[in-house]
Amino acid sequence: MLKASTREWWTGFWFILPATALFVAFVYYPFASSVYYSFTEWDSIRPAKFIGWDNYAFLLEDSKMLQAAKNTILITLFGIVVQNPLSLLLAILLNRSFRTKVLLRVAFYLPVVVSLVVTSIVWGQILQYDGLLNHLLERIGLLAWERDWLGDTRSVFPTIIALTQWQGLGYCAVIYLAGLQAIPQDLYEAAKMDGAKAVNRFVHVTLPMLMPATTVVVFLTIVGGLKMFDIPYIMTGGGPGSASYTLTLAIYNAAFRENTYGYAIAGGIVLMIFIMAVTLLQLRVMRRKEVEM
Amino acid sequence: MIALLFLYPIFYLILTSFKSPDQLYQPLAMPDSFYWGHYKKAIEKVNVLRGFFNTFAISAGAIGLMVFVSSMAGYVIARIPRKFFQFLFYFFISGMVIPLQTGMIPIFKMGVALHLIDTRTFMILLYAAGALPMATFMYAGFTKSVPREIEESAAIDGYGKFRAFWMIIFPLLLPATGTLIMLNIYGIWNDLFGPLLYLKNPAKMTLMAQVVQFKANTQSIDYGPIFALCVMATLPLIVLFFFTQKYMMKGLVAGAVKG
Numbered sequence: 001m002l003k004a005s006t007r008e009w010w011t012g013f014w015f016i017l018p019a020t021a022l023f024v025a026f027v028y029y030p031f032a033s034s035v036y037y038s039f040t041e042w043d044s045i046r047p048a049k050f051i052g053w054d055n056y057a058f059l060l061e062d063s064k065m066l067q068a069a070k071n072t073i074l075i076t077l078f079g080i081v082v083q084n085p086l087s088l089l090l091a092i093l094l095n096r097s098f099r100t101k102v103l104l105r106v107a108f109y110l111p112v113v114v115s116l117v118v119t120s121i122v123w124g125q126i127l128q129y130d131g132l133l134n135h136l137l138e139r140i141g142l143l144a145w146e147r148d149w150l151g152d153t154r155s156v157f158p159t160i161i162a163l164t165q166w167q168g169l170g171y172c173a174v175i176y177l178a179g180l181q182a183i184p185q186d187l188y189e190a191a192k193m194d195g196a197k198a199v200n201r202f203v204h205v206t207l208p209m210l211m212p213a214t215t216v217v218v219f220l221t222i223v224g225g226l227k228m229f230d231i232p233y234i235m236t237g238g239g240p241g242s243a244s245y246t247l248t249l250a251i252y253n254a255a256f257r258e259n260t261y262g263y264a265i266a267g268g269i270v271l272m273i274f275i276m277a278v279t280l281l282q283l284r285v286m287r288r289k290e291v292e293m
Numbered sequence: 294m295i296a297l298l299f300l301y302p303i304f305y306l307i308l309t310s311f312k313s314p315d316q317l318y319q320p321l322a323m324p325d326s327f328y329w330g331h332y333k334k335a336i337e338k339v340n341v342l343r344g345f346f347n348t349f350a351i352s353a354g355a356i357g358l359m360v361f362v363s364s365m366a367g368y369v370i371a372r373i374p375r376k377f378f379q380f381l382f383y384f385f386i387s388g389m390v391i392p393l394q395t396g397m398i399p400i401f402k403m404g405v406a407l408h409l410i411d412t413r414t415f416m417i418l419l420y421a422a423g424a425l426p427m428a429t430f431m432y433a434g435f436t437k438s439v440p441r442e443i444e445e446s447a448a449i450d451g452y453g454k455f456r457a458f459w460m461i462i463f464p465l466l467l468p469a470t471g472t473l474i475m476l477n478i479y480g481i482w483n484d485l486f487g488p489l490l491y492l493k494n495p496a497k498m499t500l501m502a503q504v505v506q507f508k509a510n511t512q513s514i515d516y517g518p519i520f521a522l523c524v525m526a527t528l529p530l531i532v533l534f535f536f537t538q539k540y541m542m543k544g545l546v547a548g549a550v551k552g
Contacts, residue, residue, distance in 0.1 A: 018366075022421060027396065028384075028396075030397075030403065031396045033399040037399070107296040110299060115479075115485075117523075118504065121521070121523055126305065132305065160365060166298070200368075254396060255397070265398055275391050
């Protein structure tokens, strides 16, 4: 008996070895050595010099970094507060059976399929001073609204936020749609029999049954928002000034523009701890709600 | 109406790429005929075929490797209730929250040390490792829906563990594999961050890196060829999406429910 289970153990070991090796080599080891480098002054050419917490202390005084942190948090918050309810609404609309359903689903999912690189370039051109949006505004007589959407310190960040929401909406809606379709129909019929109105059916049947989907959507929104890179990198480079800076962009620049690798890594570590803390908290709070239903 | 807001930018992209140069600055105008000049120009300046091959090779290689390692790992995690494997499972899952940016510099150094920087192999290994946690998670979930009796009867028929897994269990996990392909191909194909950091050699560049490079080199205004290049870089995925969208939605349903 003992022998059989030992053999099982070894089989398992060989089965799981390739995945573990790959994971340790390309995820865990780089991460662990990053933790070390975050305490050093390092330009990747000369050997790293240990400087303790200095990088972390400097992060708190770096106005560009703080601006980037503020922007990143705002993008994420908007994702949770605006994009989530909108995508749920969209999913409910798409779940109704009408003829154009398939076409609509495809339409909303397209921004997910088409890369951020391409959509950023297209939107960048649409939002130029002599671009499509301003031409349209002129057409409908809103000349006063015309501006260089991405070049104006006041409008650049709201524009970037709007675009991140545009990009993520379809994906979230599809997950909600999946959740909606998994709800057994007889629950609604039972609620109807009890005389529950549409609003009540939504609050007492749909929402609780959608909690697992909500957990997934919020999780993805947080992780995606905190890692936002492509859109600001391509459209504005973080500018003008640091108005549309995000954390990953700031970390990228610190490493590959300014060659302050140790500092950049410290920024990455803080971002990671932040993501971990927020997602753990989120999962904890939301899982509890799932159990309650 | 709202759908228009989602479709229009892509429609606009395709439309603009066919506009003749003097129409390019009339954003509201329709092109009066198909003008292929931008495509010609883009193809002359950028080796699109090369980019397509690189992107395809990297995506296929990474997904293949990911499927290979994570299906076996997920199977073991679901079937052998030992502490060691359960620990590894959480070890993998915790990898999901580590942002790429955290490890990018050590990864770069490692690539240089192993002479793997600027190679497709390196990108394949990186993407496969990155997609591994989610894939393992999903395979573990799916394995639980495969009855144990199947393995027992395979053992009676004299199948070794590896053979039994690949010949009998793995085909049963096909829905999970399909979903994982769908979930990952867009991310890998469209990724910019990886190639930006680890593929500086123009001969190895992916389509997205080519687009960004081309845009940077053309400076400001010549949007015609840039848009044409964007269309070419995106078209394979749009075609794939149209053919698989029904299947993909189903896969997402399964993924969301099991996940």
